Amino acid sequence: MPGDLEGSMLIEPKRDGAALLGSPAVDSWSAASWLAMQLAALLRLLSPWPTKSGGASGSGSSHPDKLRPTAYLDGLRGFAAFLVYWHHHELWAHVPLQVTALESSYGYGGYHYFAALPVVRIFFHGGHFAVATFFVISGYVLSAKPVSLIHAGEQSKLADNLGSALFRRWMRLYIPVLSTTFLFMTLVYTFGIWVDVPGKLEQNSYFAAVWNWYCELKNFSFVFNTGSVPWLSYNFHLWSIPVEFKGSIVIYTTLLALARCGRNARLWCEAGLVFYFLYIVDGWFAALFTAGMLLNDLDQLAAKNELPDFFTQFRPHKDTIFYAMLTIAAYFGGCPAHHSEVEELRKNPGWYLLSFLKPQAVLDAKWFFLFWAAVFLVACTPRIPWLKRFFESRFCQYLGRVSFSLYLVHGPVLWTLGDRIYAAVGWPKDSRLKNLPQWVDLFPLPKTGPLGLEVAFLLPHIILLPVTFYVAEVVTRAFDEPSVRFPQWLYKTATTRPAKLPA
Numbered sequence: 489m490p491g492d493l494e495g496s497m498l499i500e501p502k503r504d505g506a507a508l509l510g511s512p513a514v515d516s517w518s519a520a521s522w523l524a525m526q527l528a529a530l531l532r533l534l535s536p537w538p539t540k541s542g543g544a545s546g547s548g549s550s551h552p553d554k555l556r557p558t559a560y561l562d563g564l565r566g567f568a569a570f571l572v573y574w575h576h577h578e579l580w581a582h583v584p585l586q587v588t589a590l591e592s593s594y595g596y597g598g599y600h601y602f603a604a605l606p607v608v609r610i611f612f613h614g615g616h617f618a619v620a621t622f623f624v625i626s627g628y629v630l631s632a633k634p635v636s637l638i639h640a641g642e643q644s645k646l647a648d649n650l651g652s653a654l655f656r657r658w659m660r661l662y663i664p665v666l667s668t669t670f671l672f673m674t675l676v677y678t679f680g681i682w683v684d685v686p687g688k689l690e691q692n693s694y695f696a697a698v699w700n701w702y703c704e705l706k707n708f709s710f711v712f713n714t715g716s717v718p719w720l721s722y723n724f725h726l727w728s729i730p731v732e733f734k735g736s737i738v739i740y741t742t743l744l745a746l747a748r749c750g751r752n753a754r755l756w757c758e759a760g761l762v763f764y765f766l767y768i769v770d771g772w773f774a775a776l777f778t779a780g781m782l783l784n785d786l787d788q789l790a791a792k793n794e795l796p797d798f799f800t801q802f803r804p805h806k807d808t809i810f811y812a813m814l815t816i817a818a819y820f821g822g823c824p825a826h827h828s829e830v831e832e833l834r835k836n837p838g839w840y841l842l843s844f845l846k847p848q849a850v851l852d853a854k855w856f857f858l859f860w861a862a863v864f865l866v867a868c869t870p871r872i873p874w875l876k877r878f879f880e881s882r883f884c885q886y887l888g889r890v891s892f893s894l895y896l897v898h899g900p901v902l903w904t905l906g907d908r909i910y911a912a913v914g915w916p917k918d919s920r921l922k923n924l925p926q927w928v929d930l931f932p933l934p935k936t937g938p939l940g941l942e943v944a945f946l947l948p949h950i951i952l953l954p955v956t957f958y959v960a961e962v963v964t965r966a967f968d969e970p971s972v973r974f975p976q977w978l979y980k981t982a983t984t985r986p987a988k989l990p991a
Contacts, residue, residue, distance in 0.1 A: 555880055555885075558628075558629070558632070559879075559880050559885065559888075560869055560870055560876045560879040560880050561625050561628065561629065561866075561879075561888075562879075562884075562885060562888030562889070562891075563878070563879030563880055563881065563884030563885050563887065563888050564621065564625065564865075564866070564869060564879045564884070564888075565621070565622060565625050565888050565891050566884050566885070566886070566887025566888030566889070566890070566891040566894075567879065567884050567887055568614075568617075568618035568619075568621045568622060568891075569618065569887060569890075569891035569892075569894045569895050570887055570894070571610070571611070571614035571615060571617070571618040572614075572615045572618045572619070572725075572894075572895060572898070573894060573898045573956065574611070574612070574614070574615075575612070575613055575614055575615030575616075575618075576615060576725065576898065576899065576902060577902060577906065577945075577949075577952070578590055578612055578613070578940055578945075579591075580902055580906065580907070580910070581910050581915050581945050581948075582915070582939075582940075582945075583915075583916060583917075586939060587826075588826055589601050589603075589604060589939060590603055590604065590609075590612055590613050590939070590940060591613055591824060591825050591826035592604065592824045592826050592836055593606075593609075593822075593824050593836035593837050593838050593839055594606065594609075594837065594838070595837040595838075596824070596835065596836050596837065601938065601939040601940075602938045602939070602940075602941075603938060603939045603940040603941070604939075606818075606819055606822055606838065607818045607819065607822065608822075609822040610818065610821050610822050612940045613822065613825070614821065614822075616823070616825050616854060616858055617821035617822070617823075617858055617861055617862065619728050619858075620776055620855070620858040620859060620861065620862035621862040621865060621866065622728065622732070623728075623731070623732070623735055623773055623776035623777055623780070623862070624776050624777070624779055624780040624783070624862045624863055624865075624866045625780060625866060626732060626735060626736065626739075626777060626780060627735065627739055627776065627777035627778060627779065627780020627781045627783075627784075628780035628781065628783055628784045628866060629780075629784075630653065630736055630739045630740075630777075630780075630781075631739055631743060631780070631781040631784045631785070632784050632788075633649055634646055634649055634650055634653075634740075634743045635743070635781070635784055635785050635788055636788060637649060638743070638746070638747055638754070639788060639789075639792075643747065643748075646743075646747055650740050650743060650744055651983075652979050652983075653736075653740060654737070654740050655975070655978075655979045655982075656975035656976065656978075656979055657733065657736050657737075657740075658709070658711075658733065659971060659974065659975040659978075660971050660972060660975055661729055661732060661733055661736075661971075662709050662729070662733075663967060663970070663971035663974070664892065664893070664896055664963065664967040664968050664971050665705075665709070665723075665726060665729055665896065666705060666709075667963075667966070667967040668723070668896045668897060668900070668963060668967065669701065669705065669720065669722040669723055669726075670701060672722050672723065672900045673689070673697055673698070673701045673722050674694075674697075676689050677689075677691065677694055677697045678694075681904055682923045682924065683903040683904060683907070684903065684907060684917075684919045684920075684923070685721065685724065685903055686719070686721065686724065687704075687719075687720075687721020687722070687724075688700050688721055689721055689722070700721075701722060704720055704721060704722070705720070708720055708730065709730070711730065711733055711734060711737065713730075718730055718731075723896070723899050723900060724899070725895070725898075725899040726895075726896070726899075731773045734773070734774070735773055735774060735776070735777035736777070738774045738777050738778065739777055739778070739781055742757075742758070742761065742778065742781065743781070746758070751789070751794070751796070752796060754785070755782070755785060755786070755796070758778060758781060758782040758785060759782060761774075761775075761778045762775050762778050762779050762782060765778060766847065766849070766850070766856070766859060767847045767849055768849055769849055770849050770850055770851050772850055772852075772855040772856065772859055773855075775859055776859055776862060776863070779859070779863045780863075780866065783863070783866060783867055786799075787870075806871065807871075810867070810868040810871040810872055811868070811872065813864035813865075813867060813868040814864065814865070814868045814872060814875070816860065816861070816864055817860070817861040817862070817864040817865040817868070818861075819861075820857040820858065820860050820861035820864075821858065821861035821862075821865070823839070823853075823854045823857040823858055823861070824836045824839060824854070825854045828851065828852040828853060828854065829853065830843050830846050830853045833846075833853045833854075842857070845857075889964065890957070890960040890961055890964045890968075892964075892968050893959075893960040893961070893963040893964040893967070893968050894956070894957070894960040896960075896963060897956065897959045897960050897963055898956050898960075901952065901955060901956045901959055902952075905951075905952065905955060906948070906952050907920065907924070908924060908927045909948045909951060909952065910948060911924050911927040911928050911929075911930075912927050912928070912929070912930035912931055913930075913931060913932060913933040913944045913947070913948055914929050914932035914933060914935070914944055915944065915945075932944075933947055
């Protein structure tokens with residue numbers, strides 16, 4: 489009877505887990521445990537120290553006990569991201585005449601600065617070289633698994649690999665971009681932070697700010713968009729992300745198209761595409777990606793001793809060849825970039841004769857020389873032991889783990905905290921006098937020292953560098969690493985049928 493049952497429950501309550509779970513004490517304990525777990529997760533997220541839970545590259549830590557065979561590429565990518573950081577700070581802090589000197593060759597305009605010397609200039613003005621290197625590395629890494637499957641004749645696995653890669657690529661690139669730009673937009677609006685960037689960051693309402701952000705991002709992230717300028721008001725450094733996505737599609741479609749070609753035919757087609765993109769049309773970015781794919785194909789063939797006979801004649805001279813590549817990369821990597829026209833390039837000492845090598849198809853002269861610099865650097869790094877060891881070092885491996893996030897956040901940190909610190913130490917700028925008068929010359933520092941290494945430029949990085957690395961570390965955990973895991977989970981959830989290439 490219901491009455492009897494209810495009475496017996498009051499006299500002798502059940503002791504199983506289901507009943508205990510409903511008690512107020514247990515509910516309170518569960519809530520406290522959940523809150524503790526969330527607090528611990530938040531503390532891990534905000535911790536300034538690298539975690540060992542695995543990074544975007546899958547390395548597991550900033551310097552695992554056993555490095556992957558291509559760990560040097562992670563380090564190279566990380567060091568290149570640091571060069572982008574340093575380059576943008578150099579340009580942001582200095583006045584226009586100094587910027588011109590930094591972006592021109594040694595002796596341009598009659599000025600002779602240490603920072604403009606060949607090779608040395610890469611460490612002051614290496615951001616463009618770094619971006620070209622990013623694209624070659626991407627072509628190399630994105631093609632690594634598909635090329636191995638092509639070599640093995642695994643057509644079905646190749647179809648699944650390419651399908652998975654194409655499915656995940658947009659999310660991998662744009663989840664961190666969407667997240668960081670939305671947060672930056674929100675912070676700028678909420679706290680009324682003035683930033684000296686082109687665009688429409690100042691809005692009358694938060695809804696208007698969100699709408700403007702949405703309108704920019706939806707067009708920015710559309711791969712076939714050809715109508716708008718590829719600059720985001722919320723982070724104009726990210727112009728390379730749509731280029732990265734386009735280059736990725738070039739790699740995937742090329743691999744699919746060449747999947748059933750023989751070795752020599754495939755290599756000739758890859759080399760032909762590089763030539764087409766660089767010398768026939770203005771497709772320098774696609775040439776960089778395709779060259780990375782070609783390097784990977786050759787490396788995998790070399791590992792199995794299956795290179796075409798043509799390459800065997802160079803083996804006795806390989807050290808000379810790779811050091812020559814490094815020398816050319818170091819010189820070409822410092823290509824003047826103050827103007828895109830070849831006529832302006834010819835005004836730079838040391839570049840007049842070289843300027844005649846530029847193909848008619850390439851509109852911006854620097855990308856032709858940066859193509860060869862980046863390709864030669866990636867090709868020679870694993871063959872020069874001391875260079876490979878440097879990029880496998882703990883510092884470079886850490887930079888590699890946070891490289892994408894460092895690229896994403898260094899601009900917003902520069903335009904907010906950096907701009908105010910540069911104003912405080914005495915770097916002149918009309919926009920700072922107008923919008924940040926309370927910061928100007930708060931504690932002026934001497935501008936003594938070589939161009940690009942002044943005391944007033946170096947000392948601010950005691951604050952700016954740790955803050956930028958900290959923000960990059962947090963963004964890596966919060967957005968970069970999930971942007972790898974989430975698309976993988978989504979693809980596994982969405983796919984049901986085995987993959988097959990058409991016969």
